[in-house]
Amino acid sequence: MPKQIILAAHFPGVNNTTVWSDPRAGSQIDFDSFEYLARTAERGKFDFFFLAEGLRLREQRGLIHDLDVVGRPDTLTVLSALAAVTTHLGLAGTLNATYHEPYELARQLATLDHLSGGRAAWNVVTSPGAFFGENFRRGGFLDHADRYVRAGEFIETARALWDSDGGEFAIRNSQFDIKGRFGVPRSPQGHPVILQAGDSDGGRELAARHSDAIFSRHHQLEDARLFYRDVKDRLAGYGRTEDSLKIIPGVSYVLGDSDADAQEKAHHIRRQQVSPQTAILLLEQLWNTDLSGYDAEGPLPDIDPVLDEDDTIIKGRAGMYPDRLKTAREWRARAEAKNLSIRDLIIEVTGRQNFIGTPARVAEQLNEYVQTDACDGFILVSHLTPAGLDDFVDQVVPLLQERGVFRTEYSETTLRGNLGLGPA
Amino acid sequence: MTLHLAVALAGDSFAADHWIDQVGQADEAGLDFVTFDDTFGRHGPDAVLLASRLAPLTRHVGLVPVATTTHTEPFHLSTALATLDHVSRGRAGWQVRVSHDPAEAALLGRRGPLEIGETLAEASDAVEVVRRLWDSWEDDAIIKDVATGRFIDREKLHYIDFAGAYFSVKGPSIVPRPPQGQPVVAALAHGPDIWERLDADVFFVTPADADHAAKLVRRIAPEKKVFADLTVGGHAPGDAATFNGTATQLADLIQNWWAVSGIDGFRLRVTDVAQVTDELVPELRRRGLFQPSAKTTLRERLSLPVAVNRYQEATRA
Numbered sequence: 038m039p040k041q042i043i044l045a046a047h048f049p050g051v052n053n054t055t056v057w058s059d060p061r062a063g064s065q066i067d068f069d070s071f072e073y074l075a076r077t078a079e080r081g082k083f084d085f086f087f088l089a090e091g092l093r094l095r096e097q098r099g100l101i102h103d104l105d106v107v108g109r110p111d112t113l114t115v116l117s118a119l120a121a122v123t124t125h126l127g128l129a130g131t132l133n134a135t136y137h138e139p140y141e142l143a144r145q146l147a148t149l150d151h152l153s154g155g156r157a158a159w160n161v162v163t164s165p166g167a168f169f170g171e172n173f174r175r176g177g178f179l180d181h182a183d184r185y186v187r188a189g190e191f192i193e194t195a196r197a198l199w200d201s202d203g204g205e206f207a208i209r210n211s212q213f214d215i216k217g218r219f220g221v222p223r224s225p226q227g228h229p230v231i232l233q234a235g236d237s238d239g240g241r242e243l244a245a246r247h248s249d250a251i252f253s254r255h256h257q258l259e260d261a262r263l264f265y266r267d268v269k270d271r272l273a274g275y276g277r278t279e280d281s282l283k284i285i286p287g288v289s290y291v292l293g294d295s296d297a298d299a300q301e302k303a304h305h306i307r308r309q310q311v312s313p314q315t316a317i318l319l320l321e322q323l324w325n326t327d328l329s330g331y332d333a334e335g336p337l338p339d340i341d342p343v344l345d346e347d348d349t350i351i352k353g354r355a356g357m358y359p360d361r362l363k364t365a366r367e368w369r370a371r372a373e374a375k376n377l378s379i380r381d382l383i384i385e386v387t388g389r390q391n392f393i394g395t396p397a398r399v400a401e402q403l404n405e406y407v408q409t410d411a412c413d414g415f416i417l418v419s420h421l422t423p424a425g426l427d428d429f430v431d432q433v434v435p436l437l438q439e440r441g442v443f444r445t446e447y448s449e450t451t452l453r454g455n456l457g458l459g460p461a
Numbered sequence: 462m463t464l465h466l467a468v469a470l471a472g473d474s475f476a477a478d479h480w481i482d483q484v485g486q487a488d489e490a491g492l493d494f495v496t497f498d499d500t501f502g503r504h505g506p507d508a509v510l511l512a513s514r515l516a517p518l519t520r521h522v523g524l525v526p527v528a529t530t531t532h533t534e535p536f537h538l539s540t541a542l543a544t545l546d547h548v549s550r551g552r553a554g555w556q557v558r559v560s561h562d563p564a565e566a567a568l569l570g571r572r573g574p575l576e577i578g579e580t581l582a583e584a585s586d587a588v589e590v591v592r593r594l595w596d597s598w599e600d601d602a603i604i605k606d607v608a609t610g611r612f613i614d615r616e617k618l619h620y621i622d623f624a625g626a627y628f629s630v631k632g633p634s635i636v637p638r639p640p641q642g643q644p645v646v647a648a649l650a651h652g653p654d655i656w657e658r659l660d661a662d663v664f665f666v667t668p669a670d671a672d673h674a675a676k677l678v679r680r681i682a683p684e685k686k687v688f689a690d691l692t693v694g695g696h697a698p699g700d701a702a703t704f705n706g707t708a709t710q711l712a713d714l715i716q717n718w719w720a721v722s723g724i725d726g727f728r729l730r731v732t733d734v735a736q737v738t739d740e741l742v743p744e745l746r747r748r749g750l751f752q753p754s755a756k757t758t759l760r761e762r763l764s765l766p767v768a769v770n771r772y773q774e775a776t777r778a
Contacts, residue, residue: 058605058607066547066637067547092536092635094618094633094635101613101618101633103615108635111537111540111544111635113510114510114513114541117514118516120514121477121518137537138569138570140501144507145507148506148511149510151475152477152506152510152511154477171630172536172630173534174627214570215569215570217502217564217567220504221504224475312610313610314611
């Protein structure tokens with residue numbers, strides 16, 4: 038039997054992947070949008086719905102970023118409401134281990150697991166730095182080096198609370214010193230499914246030790262295979278089997294009647310995603326300085342990026358460019374060779390869709406990734422709220438089902454069961 | 462003027478179906494709202510998530526979870542309650558609670574217990590932060606202006622810049638302004654340290670009789686809604702007066718207290734909503750005392766004024 042593909046639906050987020058200027062784009066905050074996407078995913082027999090978390094609005098040049106979708110709901114509150122309008126779909130959310138506390142969060146996740154009949158999942162992230170901290174009691178107290186320590190101890194603490202079956206606990210480690218009575222009996226999954234997104238060596242080690250799934254960034258075929266092998270090879274060291282950790286990259290896709298039609302659509306979407314104003318802003322994220330005087334339809338700046346990683350121009354988003362000078366040289370060379378404007382260049386070098394083609398081609402490629410161990414499934418990120426998944430569910434899912442690599446009905450009631458994970 | 466009627470549920474069930482049944486009955490009977498009790502360390506579900514789980518399955522009833530301000534993050538409280546308001550399309554409330562129990566402090570592990578005066582001062586700051594965050598987006602902040610590429614008009618988003626003795630919060634909220642503008646804030650109030658210091662819209666008081674209720678109403682600011690808590694037989698006795706008897710006798714008591722005291726409504730502490738919906742509600746309707754509201758938001762149901770955005774006013778001035 039071929040490997041079965043895991044599919045998840047990412048609610049469109051607050052970066053320029055999400056196109057709000059399209060007339061078909063709906064609200065990013067009305068519950069109708071969340072309900073629509075969740076019902077679509079469940080109609081497509083998806084494994085889970087995924088929602089990211091906001092802790093502070095992004096800023097660039099000291100001002101609230103206004104070019105992308107801004108504003109989103111509290112993660113857990115929406116997931117709990119979605120439990121009311123779905124029956125089998127997993128409900129996964131990002132919740133930051135820096136700005137939550139174990140007793141409260143473990144209790145909330147266990148509540149969600151009970152109230153959803155065993156469908157809760159938690160994507161564990163941490164944030165160092167003071168920017169988010171300005172909205173919270175503790176401020177930016179977490180050193181960069183401590184982020185995996187806190188994440189690891191947070192997960193261990195949460196698992197101990199879930200294992201207490203509502204009874205007494207006492208936990209002391211470098212991050213937490215708590216005790217008392219948990220008050221939530223063992224939930225249907227025992228432990229909600231734990232996802233993790235870190236990519237550094239420390240992040241991979243954390244995932245190999247603690248996680249049920251990785252929300253990965255690796256979506257080029259060869260790169261993804263290397264990542265997959267690297268992480269899966271770490272599992273034996275923790276006494277785990279390879280199928281106990283699922284690797285699920287976030288990917289985007291564009292469907293068309295022909296491959297050429299899909300390419301044309303993809304280019305149109307890229308132009309929607311990169312407005313002239315957005316092109317300048319994305320360029321500033323590499324250059325790390327004010328480029329508002331530049332024309333997006335003109336050539337790249339001839340000045341060099343500013344190398345001050347302690348005071349980056351963008352706040353509230355993870356750093357993307359380890360070597361600014363090198364990347365700037367590459368971008369300039371590419372723009373000169375192909376005579377690209379700033380906007381053309383940004384369209385090429387940032388966020389191109391991962392799978393573009395007819396439904397048959399996309400289904401074939403997705404399956405190839407999974408069958409050749411580049412990943413175990415996909416978190417699909419669509420560009421339109423909330424109907425962006427409709428064509429995938431209607432046109433690609435049936436082809437995957439015909440190939441026998443994706444379920445036609447849910448076989449289990451819990452997310453752990455549907456993901457093929459053992460009991461916690 | 463119609464009598465307002467609410468129920469307080471303190472159940473510890475983790476079964477969604479139990480709650481769907483209970484709150485569904487309250488919704489059908491036209492009760493104004495349900496409060497969901499909660500404390501850290503109790504056996505029972507998180508009340509905010511429970512209320513949200515029920516929101517899509519109800520249409521009219523207000524959903525008012527207890528959430529504790531001691532040891533928790535005001536930012537998370539504000540965004541969770543704003544989201545409950547979005548999910549319920551304007552039916553969210555919040556019953557503020559404080560914790561001075563050392564055992565609860567140990568669960569969170571952030572710090573030792575606070576004495577009660579400090580917990581109230583902190584709660585007062587937390588309510589201020591939560592309310593400012595709800596107002597930190599003006600209602601028309603989302604402009605989707607394709608010509609300039611702007612999704613929002615950032616002039617209509619506001620830093621709240623709160624700095625107090627217990628925490629500082631910068632803002633703005635991550636959640637656009639909730640449908641009610643300001644979800645309804647409520648608190649159980651045994652004395653003036655609550656009703657004079659906490660910026661709530663609704664106070665639950667615990668009078669012993671009709672005259673006592675009248676005295677309490679006179680002591681609380683007239684723009685506040687005052688609900689008398691009554692424990693209905695079977696429920697564990699506590700700080701509120703306990704009623705034992707028939708539905709007709711309970712209707713008599715409610716009619717008498719309401720006529721004498723000027724109280725706005727009653728919150729009945731029950732173990733089963735049917736104790737209120739089966740016989741009491743029909744009896745009160747027969748007497749013309751209670752009429753289910755046709756309004757869609759909880760603020761409107763309670764005749765609370767439209768919530769004016771403090772930052773919008775500041776901009777205009």
